[in-house]
Amino acid sequence: MARVVTTVDDPRLSAAVLPTNILCSLVQLAEERGLDTSAWFAGYALNPGDVSDPSARVSYRQAIAIVRRALADLPDPDLGLRLGRRQDIGNFGLLGLAMKTARSFLDAIGIGIAHQRATGALLDLHVESLPSGELALYARAPLNDATVLPFLCEEMFSSVLAVARELAGPALRPLRLELAYAAPAHVDEYRELFDCALHFGSAHNCLVVDAQVLDQPFANYNPVTSRQALAALQRELQTSPAARSETVAAVERQLRPRLSENPRLPDVAVSLCRSERTLRRQLAGEGESFTTIHDRVRCERALELLRDRRLSVAQVGSQVGFGDVREFRRAFKRWTGRTPVESRES
Template sequence: MKSVAGIHNPADDPRYTAVEIPPNVLLGLTLLADRDGVDCTPWFAGLPLDRSQIADPDARISYRQAAIVLRRALLAVGDPALGMRAGRDGNLGSFGLLGLAMMTSATFGDAMRVGIENHKVCGSLLDIGFDMPGPREAALVAWPRFGEHALLPFLCEELFASCLAVARELVGPALRPLRLELTYPRPAYVRQYMDFFQCELRFGAPANQIVMDARWLEVPLPGYNARTRQQALAICTRELPQGSSSDEVVMAVEQLLRSRLREHPRLPEVARSLNMSERSLRRRLAEGGRVFRDIHDQLRAERAMELLYAGHLSVAEVGAEIGFADPREFRRAFKRWTGMPPRDARRAA
């Protein structure tokens, strides 16, 4: 995604350069490169890490470093479906101790919750949540971080394919999602999606999510062991990034706003939802160097760019998706955020 002028720059966010992400995704790509006979050494040029370091279980990288390596990998391998290939290789073993905690959970729903709550242990480069989009439907939802939409197809393919591979390992190959929804346009290699996911595909959708029948959540797991599960979870909890309390509040605000952009929630509503006073919320955000309006505008601009890039909604419909009832107000706000009108942004995407 091209840089968005006039709003919060990801490089100004300390989480963008925080060295706290396990390099699991990058490690998987280097193994793919080995199989393809591709030299991955140049992927790390100019970065304070190399191929041998990311194989260290204690290694951590920043989101900025991961994004640089991913862009170089996609260019070097030359396979637009690289994310599908990386994701299909996923299994409980590649999830490490989190895979053990999921495998020894009582039900598939319990395992899914454990995975979502601890996804950062596996080096996820997307933010992940749970939703119930319809009656008797359960969904794993993903949001891009820092407006990184150029890498979104790879990241979604890697995430959803690996999660489905693990889910089938837990409950059996009969698991078929109801549908896979993605905000980006249909890729030329869509046949690979159809063969692996075996469900309805919706591109240019309002959200990135894989939806299944909620009855799967109740399926008991044969490997259930309460003691082993607790032991694995305790270690996972210790390995989670230990951000400041202000960072946690920023993340909570972002997650709440992302899920309710259409409703255009105001600061008082958000504070109530987080069981905080308005004053406390403003103070905690300030501790993280953030302002509520800037966060809201940043998320709305990123979401608008994501939907404009997908190209399936009109400008007015994109505005409605992020809380603007009047298309003219959306156009003015978007130009204030980015320095260009929505139609120009769509052509430039």
């Protein structure tokens, strides 16, 4: 049996820290085929629309379970290759821009590896230089699930190759691809896409290239543009949602679009198909309370809205559930230590 390392104490297994890029791609493909994907998310306090929200986060456990359901409804044997081939550097947002404006292919790879979790990747990547003058890109699954590993590897390595060819040129050709599962029935599609030696049933998953390709400089490199792209990427990462438990993340997802309605715990519990008592107990078990979460989400949204100087303080307060501007000012001062006006002017 192929060896796949499982990191039991990886916080991503139960903490909602993963962006939903891959889930969004699966939903898009299903919608193109006229499929209803609601059942994929049943029991996870998610719906298909949530995965297109840039602020949405899921746990690794949730993501893998949803992928497993998607594979049952999208039985294409080469589904991972199909999704990967649809990727380009633009799909990576600011990370893609930072890679594209790097000094060289080596720098671009370094940026991509350093910030890989911003893409919602379901495999962990690391690079090793081999004594043979080769460079190996290894992919490891945090959770051992043989039913989804081929899909994850296909999606990862085909998208990596698509992006690498966009950066280094279409002639880029790997030396070999090693995979920790048996050769699939559609192995000819692997040969056509990767155009390299294939080794199935290996001890690991890795894509190997000639290290000389790393020396390739980018002709259009501009240090100013590169620094601007990296700075923008860092700002985006700094404002990314902090790690949340699955239940807390579910409550936040229910609150964000309904803040102006000032939803209460019973309302959110109904939306999550739980009793008020159960939801309160689950939150307490995770060291949270509904009031704390509600205030945190209102504060985050108020800070965003205050950047828009066209909105009055009263309008901002109304959008986060306060009918009285004085109550909003008092609450905001309690949350941040500053008044809304002081925050806007800082």
